[in-house]
Amino acid sequence: MLRYTLLRILGAIPTLLLVIALAFLMVHAAPGGPFSNERVLPEHVEEKIEKKYRLDEPLPKQFIRYVSGLVQGDLGPSYGYRDYDVDELIAETFPRSLRIGALAITLALLLGMAAGTVAALRQGSWLDKFVMGFSMTGLSIPVFVVAPVLVLLFAVKLHWLPAGWTSQTGISRYVLPVITLALPQIAYIARLTRASMIDVLGRDFVRTARAQGLGTATVVRVHALRPAMLPVLSYLGPAVAAVLTGSVVVEEIFGISGMGQLFVRGASNRDYTLVLGIVITYATLIIALNLIVDILYGIIDPRVRYR
Amino acid sequence: MKTLRILGLCLVFAGLYACGEADEPAGPPDTLQRGLPTDAETLDHHKARSLQAADVLRDLGEGLVGYSATGELIPAAAESWEVSDDGLRYTFHLRDGLRWSNGDPVVADHFVAGMRRLVDPETAAVYVDLLSGIENAAAISAGDIPVSMLGVEAPDDRTLVIRLAQPAPYFINLLSNPSTFPIHPPSIAEHGDRFARPGRLVSNGAYKLAAWVPGSLIALTRNEHYWNNAATAIDAVNYHVLVQDTAELNRYRAGELHITSTVPPDAFAQVRNQYGNELHVSPQLNIYYYGFNLTKPPFKDNLALRQALSMAVDREELVEDVVGRGEPPAYSWVPPGINNYDPPRLSFSSLSKNDREQRARHLYRQAGYSEDNPLRVQIRFNTNATHKKVAVAIQSMWLDVLGVEAELINEESQVWLANMREAEVTQVFRASWVGDYNDAHTFLSILQSGNGMNMPRYENEDYDELMELAAAQSDPKQRRLLLEEAERKMLSDHPVIPLYFYVSKHLVKPEIEGWGDNVLDYHYSQHLSFKAAGGD
Numbered sequence: 136m137l138r139y140t141l142l143r144i145l146g147a148i149p150t151l152l153l154v155i156a157l158a159f160l161m162v163h164a165a166p167g168g169p170f171s172n173e174r175v176l177p178e179h180v181e182e183k184i185e186k187k188y189r190l191d192e193p194l195p196k197q198f199i200r201y202v203s204g205l206v207q208g209d210l211g212p213s214y215g216y217r218d219y220d221v222d223e224l225i226a227e228t229f230p231r232s233l234r235i236g237a238l239a240i241t242l243a244l245l246l247g248m249a250a251g252t253v254a255a256l257r258q259g260s261w262l263d264k265f266v267m268g269f270s271m272t273g274l275s276i277p278v279f280v281v282a283p284v285l286v287l288l289f290a291v292k293l294h295w296l297p298a299g300w301t302s303q304t305g306i307s308r309y310v311l312p313v314i315t316l317a318l319p320q321i322a323y324i325a326r327l328t329r330a331s332m333i334d335v336l337g338r339d340f341v342r343t344a345r346a347q348g349l350g351t352a353t354v355v356r357v358h359a360l361r362p363a364m365l366p367v368l369s370y371l372g373p374a375v376a377a378v379l380t381g382s383v384v385v386e387e388i389f390g391i392s393g394m395g396q397l398f399v400r401g402a403s404n405r406d407y408t409l410v411l412g413i414v415i416t417y418a419t420l421i422i423a424l425n426l427i428v429d430i431l432y433g434i435i436d437p438r439v440r441y442r
Numbered sequence: 443m444k445t446l447r448i449l450g451l452c453l454v455f456a457g458l459y460a461c462g463e464a465d466e467p468a469g470p471p472d473t474l475q476r477g478l479p480t481d482a483e484t485l486d487h488h489k490a491r492s493l494q495a496a497d498v499l500r501d502l503g504e505g506l507v508g509y510s511a512t513g514e515l516i517p518a519a520a521e522s523w524e525v526s527d528d529g530l531r532y533t534f535h536l537r538d539g540l541r542w543s544n545g546d547p548v549v550a551d552h553f554v555a556g557m558r559r560l561v562d563p564e565t566a567a568v569y570v571d572l573l574s575g576i577e578n579a580a581a582i583s584a585g586d587i588p589v590s591m592l593g594v595e596a597p598d599d600r601t602l603v604i605r606l607a608q609p610a611p612y613f614i615n616l617l618s619n620p621s622t623f624p625i626h627p628p629s630i631a632e633h634g635d636r637f638a639r640p641g642r643l644v645s646n647g648a649y650k651l652a653a654w655v656p657g658s659l660i661a662l663t664r665n666e667h668y669w670n671n672a673a674t675a676i677d678a679v680n681y682h683v684l685v686q687d688t689a690e691l692n693r694y695r696a697g698e699l700h701i702t703s704t705v706p707p708d709a710f711a712q713v714r715n716q717y718g719n720e721l722h723v724s725p726q727l728n729i730y731y732y733g734f735n736l737t738k739p740p741f742k743d744n745l746a747l748r749q750a751l752s753m754a755v756d757r758e759e760l761v762e763d764v765v766g767r768g769e770p771p772a773y774s775w776v777p778p779g780i781n782n783y784d785p786p787r788l789s790f791s792s793l794s795k796n797d798r799e800q801r802a803r804h805l806y807r808q809a810g811y812s813e814d815n816p817l818r819v820q821i822r823f824n825t826n827a828t829h830k831k832v833a834v835a836i837q838s839m840w841l842d843v844l845g846v847e848a849e850l851i852n853e854e855s856q857v858w859l860a861n862m863r864e865a866e867v868t869q870v871f872r873a874s875w876v877g878d879y880n881d882a883h884t885f886l887s888i889l890q891s892g893n894g895m896n897m898p899r900y901e902n903e904d905y906d907e908l909m910e911l912a913a914a915q916s917d918p919k920q921r922r923l924l925l926e927e928a929e930r931k932m933l934s935d936h937p938v939i940p941l942y943f944y945v946s947k948h949l950v951k952p953e954i955e956g957w958g959d960n961v962l963d964y965h966y967s968q969h970l971s972f973k974a975a976g977g978d
Contacts, residue, residue: 167856173873174491175863175894176568179584183566216656217484218639224656283688290696298696299689301659301682302475388689390682392658400481400657400685405856 140430147422151415155205158414159198162407169214169405188214201411210415215406224397225412232386232393236378238313243320243374248367250321251328252355258333266325273322278381282315282388300391312389316381320374324367332363361435368432372425379417473678474954474967477690477703481657481683485638487620488560491568493876494703498660498681499620501967502645504668506534506553506602506617511969513880513960515615519548519624519646519669520602529609529916534602541667542626543650550596552624557604558589559630560621569621572878575613577605609916611782612881619878648674648968658683662967675956675971694949701954701965705947707828710767713949720949723768724959727777727877728944729885730769732821732836733898735868736937740817747809747817748936751870753790753802754843755836761942764835765828772940775929776885779961782922783882786930788940799843806844817846823872824858832941833872862897873897874944880962882925883912889932900937 170176170184185191189200204211210221254266289311290298296310297303335341336359344358383395394413401409433439482495487503490496500508508518517523520534540548557576560567563585574580577593593605606613616622626644629637637643643651648670649662660681664674682699684690687706691713693699705713705721714721734741734748741748757771770778774785790798811817821837823829833850840846848870853861862871875895877884888895891906905928912924946963956970 165856166860171856171859171863172491173859173895174568177571177583177894179563180566180568180570183563187566215483216481217489218486218636219656227656283692286689286692286696290698291692294696298698299682299684299693301655301680302693302696302698386657387685390658390684390689390693392655392683396657396685403855404483 136430136433140426143426143429147426150422151418152202154418155202155411155415156198158411159201159407162402162405162410163194163197165405167405169407171405188212201408205415210412211408213401213406213409215401215404215409221408221412224409225394225416228392228394228397229416231391232379232382232395235309235312235316235385235391235393236375236382238309239316239320239378240371240374242313242317243324244367246317247321247324248328248364251325252332252360252363254325254329255332255336256351256355263329266329270322270325273318274326278315278319278384279388281318282311282385285311285315286388298389300389308389312385312391315385315388316378319381320378323374324370327366327370328363331366332359335359335363338362365432365436368428368435371428372421375424376421379420470678472676472972473680474676474701474970474972475680475682475699476701476967477684477693477699478660478681479683479687479690479703480685482660485643485651485654485660486635487623487638488556488565488567488569488625490620496620497965498662499623500647500964501649501662501679502643502647502651503620503623504647505619505622506536507614508618508966509960509962509964511956511958511960511966513958513962513964515618518618519553523614525614529611530606532604532606532613534604536600536602537669538600540646540669542644542646543665543667544626544644545667546626546628546644547599548624548646549599550602551599552626553602553622554592554594554596555627556624557594557622558592559625561592562589567621569619569878572616572619572621575606575608575610577607579607608913610883610913611916611918611921612879612883615781615879615881648966649679652678670968674968676967679967691949694951700951701957702949705767705949707765707767710947717949720952722948722950722957722959723945724963725770725777725779725961726944726946726963727780727880727884727961728874729772729775729777730832730872730874730941730944731772731775732939732941733862733871733873734937734939735865735871736899736901737865738869740819741869744809745936746805747811750802750805750809750844751840751846752788752936752939753798753805754840754846755939755941756795756839757941759839760832760835764831765942767947768945769942770945772942775889775933775938775940776882777877777943777961780877780882780885781880782918784922784926785882786926786933788933802843806846811844811846813845817844818849819846819869820849820851821870821872822851822853822858822861822868824855825852829872865897865899871897877962882922882929886925886928886932889937898937900932900935902931902935905931905935 170181189197213219213221213224216224250266254263257263286298289296297308300308341354341359344354382393383399386393386396387399397409398413401413478494480492480494482490482498483492484490484495485499487499490499504518506518506520508516510516519536519540521537523532523534525532536550542548557573559565560573561570561579561583563583570583578587578591581587582589582592595603597603624646629642629644633642640651640654645651645665648665648668650665652663653661662679664677668674687704690702691706691709694702736742761769761771773787773791776783776785778785790801821833823833830852837848837850840848861868862873875885875888886909887893889900890896890909891901908924908928908931912921912928915921915924950957953973954970955973957965
């Protein structure tokens with residue numbers, strides 16, 4: 136398995152390089168530049184700034200300089216936040232986004248799997264219909280609608296929770312952003328678990344377990360849950376990606392200083408280095424998580440062999 | 443069981459992770475909470491360019507002059523000044539006991555250093571042209587002569603002398619702009635370009651920087667060394683970065699903000715009914731206009747067509763039914779309410795709707811178009827709900843009155859900007875201009891030939907000459923007449939369609955005192971206070 140892991144890590148390097156090259160090309164191909172604005176700069180000032188940030192060099196040269204800096208762990212200065220380097224901005228915002236994302240995924244796994252299992256066991260009952268109805272709703276209402284509605288209800292009307300991230304400190308400010316992010320994932324995981332659980336519950340080994348006189352709880356816990364989890368596990372990779380993209384909207388609505396809102400700002404300001412730095416962070420994260428999921432797969436399903 | 447254990451571990455891990463976070467400063471209980479529609483790109487006052495950064499910088503720093511809550515120019519770091527008879531020499535007397543937030547004295551040399559840094563080509567400052575009226579400034583910023591030749595000097599610690607190349611009656615107004623604030627040379631010596639960060643930034647205004655969480659929060663606290671500290675009522679100010687206007691409104695509704703930066707267009711009517719006196723709407727020095735690309739057909743050399751299109755727009759209907767937040771319709775380029783100026787109006791402003799449309803149709807035919815041969819034209823605007831509504835309204839007005847077939851193209855803002863600047867594919871474009879200071883010059887100068895902000899590429903020798911004559915004029919009355927004449931000339935050429943003037947829109951909690959509406963939309967935190975508890 137160690138050999139497999141190492142090979143996978145090596146294999147990730149060209150993928151990452153490709154991502155960097157594509158992202159680099161795309162940000163530079165977009166019209167405008169980091170220093171263009173409705174207040175047009177005098178030409179000599181624009182030239183001066185471009186020279187200072189070496190934006191006047193030919194693109195291939197800029198790319199090589201960027202990658203060689205990257206190898207030494209230098210993501211460059213931010214063009215949009217002129218008092219900061221990109222690595223400082225990522226170090227400031229990434230942990231916050233990660234924390235909210237991790238909480239959302241954990242919540243989604245716990246609630247989604249519990250709801251899906253219950254629905255599968257009571258297939259066709261009102262409980263099943265409720266869970267499925269809820270998950271359909273959860274999936275079809277976009278984050279940018281859910282968030283303001285939750286804020287209106289819990290912050291503006293009931294005053295139970297803060298409407299914004301910077302208004303309070305402590306755990307209460309996590310509640311609304313995390314629920315907003317988790318909601319569609321809870322819904323999706325519940326549907327996945329239900330379908331897979333129904334399938335597993337109909338298998339021969341479950342019938343055998345029941346024939347031996349085991350109760351439903353034991354059958355589910357000891358025998359059915361593990362195989363039923365496999366589709367959920369493979370969904371984790373896409374789920375993380377969905378939470379990351381969802382965080383862009385959630386962070387803007389709640390005013391969270393996370394990497395998502397920084398990404399949006401970077402893209403609209405043509406802050407090349409910031410956008411590239413965040414793309415690299417996202418890409419590394421997704422590659423790493425996919426690897427972890429594949430390894431976990433083998434732990435949960437002993438039939439999987441690594442080569 | 444193993445799987446459950448893994449899940450349990452995940453949960454514990456996530457829980458711990460969330461709780462282990464270091465808290466951001468929330469400030470004392472009576473902190474002023476303000477909304478900021480986008481984060482400051484920098485708090486280095488020479489490199490900042492957004493209006494939002496300037497709002498924060500006016501709390502942090504102080505120039506020679508400032509503004510009162512209601513927008514009157516008042517002495518700030520300078521307690522008094524004299525202007526020579528020819529209007530070329532300004533002598534400022536600094537207050538006694540001016541101090542930086544670290545206790546160092548503020549001396550006239552720091553103002554000299556600040557202005558030199560502004561015009562120094564090495565700084566590449568955004569507002570480098572702001573002080574181009576100072577002797578030698580233009581040559582210095584072009585890199586021709588050293589910065590030490592700038593016409594600003596400090597004969598002693600409390601006297602500052604500024605020499606201008608040409609008289610500019612509005613010059614004194616410029617000295618409230620954050621770009622003209624002094625610098626603290628030891629900070630720059632120690633931290634170089636990165637001096638404007640929490641823990642490093644030394645400021646000379648009523649507040650100092652306590653924290654800055656990028657994209658989220660800028661926190662200020664009282665500067666005890668400020669000369670007028672006794673008059674500062676509020677101890678701490680938090681600027682919450684809220685890109686989405688609805689999110690900002692919800693925070694205000696939840697009681698988490700005292701002042702909003704705007705009001706969402708869709709919620710405006712509801713907000714007006716619900717909040718009444720808390721809503722402050724006030725005219726601004728800011729015009730919303732449509733420009734013609736004058737370098738290409740169909741608008742190049744086609745005055746009749748430009749005038750017809752301008753006349754076919756019902757501005758009253760536009761501001762009342764489409765924009766609807768109390769904006770005044772624009773019949774001039776310079777907004778009303780600007781100092782020492784009476785904007786001339788478009789020739790058709792007094793016509794009845796019927797006459798105006800009749801004349802527009804006549805001009806349209808004269809320009810060579812008709813029902814069988816209609817003008818097909820593209821309107822470009824940056825993606826935004828209000829811009830879209832305006833474009834749809836104008837499209838329909840042009841169609842109804844003239845039969846023009848307009849195509850609407852919305853573009854991401856950098857694409858729109860690039861197209862507008864290149865003037866290759868654009869025909870009609872949406873744009874706006876915010877005045878930098880309270881003088882007609884800030885609006886009229888951008889339409890001079892060769893100005894970078896001259897988006898329609900308007901070129902008229904008479905106009906340029908009138909502007910130059912006005913610039914050389916030291917008599918305010920003569921200067922005003924020349925500027926008005928220049929605007930009249932420009933309006934008759936119809937390089938742009940003035941549509942309306944912006945209004946500022948803020949929600950201000952009733953417990954805030956000292957708020958004043960003003961055309962510049964400057965609201966210094968130091969002028970505000972909380973109503974005393976128990977009072978009525």
